[in-house]
Amino acid sequence: MIRESPNRHKYMRYLFFEFLIAYVDADIKRRQLLLRLFSRLNLDSYLQLERLVSQGRTPINDATAHARKMMREQGPILLIDTINIDREGEVIETFRLPCSLSCHAKILNDSSNTSVC
Numbered sequence: 001m002i003r004e005s006p007n008r009h010k011y012m013r014y015l016f017f018e019f020l021i022a023y024v025d026a027d028i029k030r031r032q033l034l035l036r037l038f039s040r041l042n043l044d045s046y047l048q049l050e051r052l053v054s055q056g057r058t059p060i061n062d063a064t065a066h067a068r069k070m071m072r073e074q075g076p077i078l079l080i081d082t083i084n085i086d087r088e089g090e091v092i093e094t095f096r097l098p099c100s101l102s103c104h105a106k107i108l109n110d111s112s113n114t115s116v117c
Helices: 006-022 026-038 043-073 099-109
Strands: 079-085 091-098
Touching: 006 043, 026 043
Parallel strands: none
Antiparallel strands: 079 091
């Protein structure tokens, strides 16, 4: 493997992670959309649409598998468990971010710019 500069390496990880996040719920969203369309299309149109959408899944699945493989080849990634709370202090969302992304988000959300990662 060709040696990369640390900044390029971090940026590539960031892009892979963004790509994977973009398609993490693709199958669920596809099924939900098809279910909503089912009642509005005749059976032949629905089946044709379902077939075409299923054909489109293959390249997306192949691309995400390849992105995961490339990320693994770059070595381990530090992930941070992140939470989003409402005004009452209740957790409304949990998710994981790579350390570099979470630090970036922390800095963007800190108006005093005193965050240290």
